[in-house]
Each structure stands twice: as C-alpha cells, then as structure tokens.
Amino acid sequence: MIRLDGVTKQYESGAVAVDHLTLDVPEGEICVLVGPSGCGKTTTLRMVNRLIEPTSGRIFIDGDDVTHVDPVQLRRRIGYVIQHVGLFPHQTVGDNIATVPKLLGWDRGRVSARVAELLDLVGLDAQYRDRYPHQLSGGQRQRVGVARALGADPPVLLMDEPFGAIDPITRDRLQQEFLRLQGEVNKTVVFVTHDVEEAVKLGDRIAILAQGGHLAQYDTPAQVLGHPASDFVADFVGSDRGLKRLEVTAVSAEGLAVPPVLAATASVGEARARIDGTRPAIAVVIDDAGRLSGFIGTSGSNGYPTTDPVGDHLEVAPDPAVAGDTTLKDALSSLLLADAGWVPVTDDTGRYLGVLTPDAVHQATRQSL
Numbered sequence: 001m002i003r004l005d006g007v008t009k010q011y012e013s014g015a016v017a018v019d020h021l022t023l024d025v026p027e028g029e030i031c032v033l034v035g036p037s038g039c040g041k042t043t044t045l046r047m048v049n050r051l052i053e054p055t056s057g058r059i060f061i062d063g064d065d066v067t068h069v070d071p072v073q074l075r076r077r078i079g080y081v082i083q084h085v086g087l088f089p090h091q092t093v094g095d096n097i098a099t100v101p102k103l104l105g106w107d108r109g110r111v112s113a114r115v116a117e118l119l120d121l122v123g124l125d126a127q128y129r130d131r132y133p134h135q136l137s138g139g140q141r142q143r144v145g146v147a148r149a150l151g152a153d154p155p156v157l158l159m160d161e162p163f164g165a166i167d168p169i170t171r172d173r174l175q176q177e178f179l180r181l182q183g184e185v186n187k188t189v190v191f192v193t194h195d196v197e198e199a200v201k202l203g204d205r206i207a208i209l210a211q212g213g214h215l216a217q218y219d220t221p222a223q224v225l226g227h228p229a230s231d232f233v234a235d236f237v238g239s240d241r242g243l244k245r246l247e248v249t250a251v252s253a254e255g256l257a258v259p260p261v262l263a264a265t266a267s268v269g270e271a272r273a274r275i276d277g278t279r280p281a282i283a284v285v286i287d288d289a290g291r292l293s294g295f296i297g298t299s300g301s302n303g304y305p306t307t308d309p310v311g312d313h314l315e316v317a318p319d320p321a322v323a324g325d326t327t328l329k330d331a332l333s334s335l336l337l338a339d340a341g342w343v344p345v346t347d348d349t350g351r352y353l354g355v356l357t358p359d360a361v362h363q364a365t366r367q368s369l
C-alpha cells in the first residue's frame with residue numbers, strides 16, 4: 001500500500017536525515033517507525049505526504065507513484081496526526097474534525113453527520129463537539145486529532161508520536177482504543193514512536209531506524225525481539241527483550257505436554273499406572289465434545305481406592321490458555337499462579353489440546369519463528 005523506494009532526504013544544511021530508505025507497508029497493517037531522537041522518523045513520515053520533498057528516490061501509494069503528484073490532492077488520501085496533536089486552537093472540536101471533509105466540499109449535512117460519526121468512533125461524547133481544544137484534556141485532544149485525521153476516511157494514516165505527551169495510564173488506554181479503532185477502520189498506518197514498548201504493542205511490523213534514517217531492521221515484533229539483526233537493534237530494544245517477546249508471542253499448539261487421557265470410567269489404579277513417570281504427573285479426562293472434564297494427579301489418586309472410577313475424583317483444571325490467542329506472557333502469569341505448575345491449552349472452540357508447562361514456555365521463546 002505504501003512503498004518507499006530508495007528515498008533520501010538531504011536538508012539544505014547538508015544534513016542527511018534519511019539515506020536510501022526502502023520500505024514496504026502492506027495494506028491494512030500498522031508499521032511502526034522507531035528509533036532514537038533525530039534518526040529521521042518525522043522526516044520519513046512527512047515525505048510520505050510530501051510535507052517534505054524527498055531529495056531522491058520514489059514513493060508509491062497503492063501502486064501510484066506519488067513522488068510528483070499535486071501534494072494537496074495527495075494529502076486528501078492520507079490522514080495525518082502530528083507530533084503534539086496540533087489542533088487548530090481557535091476552532092471547535094467539531095470544526096477541527098470537519099477540516100478535510102470541508103476542504104473536499106462536502107455539503108453541511110454530510111459534514112455534520114461525519115463529525116458525529118467520528119466523535120463516536122474515537123469514544124468522545126457529542127457534548128465535546130462545541131468545545132475548544134484548550135477545554136479538553138491531553139487524551140481527549142489526542143482523540144480529536146485522530147478523528148480529524150480520519151475525516152474523509154483516507155486509506156492511509158500517518159501518526160507521529162501521537163501518544164508521546166500523555167501519562168502512562170491514559171496512554172495505555174489510548175493504545176488499546178487505537179487497536180480497537182484500527183480493527184474497525186483497517187487503515188494502512190505508519191506510526192512513529194521512540195518507545196519500544198509502544199512499537200511492540202501496536203506494530204504489525206516494526207522498522208528500526210538508526211541515525212541517518214538507516215533501516216536497521218524491518219520485521220514483526222516477535223522477530224525483532226527474538227532475532228535482533230545487529231547489536232544496535234539488540235541495544236535499542238533492551239536487555240529485557242526476552243520478556244517483551246512473551247507479550248507478542250501466542251501460545252502454540254506445538255510443544256505442549258500431552259498427559260495420558262483416560263475414560264471417566266477408568267480406575268484409579270489404572271490412572272496411577274499411566275501417570276507413573278510422566279511430567280506433569282497427571283492424567284486427564286476429556287468429554288465427548290473434546291473438552292477437558294478435569295484431571296487426576298498422583299497426590300489425589302494415591303489416597304483413593306484403586307477400583308474407584310477416576311470420574312468420581314476429578315480435580316478442576318486451571319483456566320485454559322487459548323492457542324493462537326493467549327500470549328505467552330499471560331500464560332506464564334497463569335502458570336506462576338496455578339498451584340499445578342501447568343495450564344491446559346484449548347483451541348479457539350474450547351477443545352483441549354494439551355498442557356503448557358514451564359519447559360514449553362522456555363522452548364517457545366527460543367524457537368525461531
């Protein structure tokens with residue numbers, strides 16, 4: 001959807017802010033540009049909508065070479081949220097949001113309906129429509145900034161540190177809201193931040209830039225954290241990258257422990273024999289729908305008469321993790337809280353797949369993806 005092809009920006013001062021940058025952003029994805037201050041993030045973003053003219057190279061949007069098209073036309077296809085929001089202070093929230101639709105000459109009814117729709121989309125009450133930016137909190141201004149950028153429903157959205165100046169708690173909420181919003185509007189987004197946590201949380205892909213706009217690595221968060229391409233990237237993402245990676249890696253059906261499965265009618269004696277030497281030391285019972293009914297462990301089975309059916313003595317398993325959905329971080333957290341030392345894993349329909357053990361978490365974090 002967006003393609004930078006060998007794009008370079010050299011300012012009049014001679015400073016090369018961006019040097020032969022090539023980057024492809026697939027449709028509907030969030031690409032996060034991250035890197036230290038002054039590495040050329042803002043410059044890169046502003047070349048996409050031609051607020052800054054590249055010195056050389058070409059830029060494509062949806063297959064069109066836009067390097068030389070009329071920048072004003074171009075910007076109508078691209079929403080832009082600038083560093084520090086930058087609302088027009090003497091215009092109401094409603095007028096700010098209406099900026100692009102008005103430029104496009106929409107009639108008043110259509111503009112008004114669109115403003116109402118966008119306020120709702122970004123989670124602001126209709127009463128804010130007639131307020132001025134200085135009458136809003138930082139987080140609210142931020143939402144207005146996003147609503148304004150989405151004004152004419154552009155396919156591409158550029159966001160420059162939109163959550164930069166906001167306290168951590170509000171920021172976390174805005175990030176969640178942004179992901180929810182993106183789920184609805186499905187834009188192609190280029191998002192600038194210098195915060196690795198934010199990049200990992202929001203990005204489908206992360207582009208790590210070094211000074212001079214050099215692309216140090218461009219990959220999924222899990223890859224960047226798991227396999228940093230250079231010492232620079234490893235340093236930049238931090239020594240806790242192993243932990244950060246848990247947040248972006250889902251529990252997988254592979255590598256799970258598969259304890260013996262017994263019929264509910266099997267005897268405690270049989271359970272004991274089957275469990276002997278297995279890790280974790282449990283056997284499970286699964287119902288006709290493939291769901292976990294419960295488990296029996298050595299501690300339990302040892303006390304019961306060997307002839308009793310295990311179905312009479314089942315223990316309730318810890319809450320399950322869902323393969324492909326639950327992150328390793330959340331799974332590890334439940335694992336640490338569960339007395340059992342394992343958590344069951346199901347598919348997204350609730351069918352039991354196996355159990356996650358600390359070993360499996362360890363393996364999963366080391367696996368090349």
Ligand SMILES: Nc1ncnc2c1ncn2[C@@H]1O[C@H](COP(=O)(O)OP(=O)(O)OP(=O)(O)O)[C@@H](O)[C@H]1O
Binds near residue numbers: 039
């Ligand atoms: N108008 C300009 N004239 C000359 N140099 C500039 C100009 N604008 C930016 N630069 C330089 O280009 C480099 C990249 O700047 P840019 O604003 O793209 O960095 P950034 O990665 O967005 O940084 P930050 O994280 O601080 O926002 C910097 O060294 C900056 O000093």
Ligand SMILES: [Mg+2]
Binds near residue numbers: 160
């Ligand atoms: Mg910047």
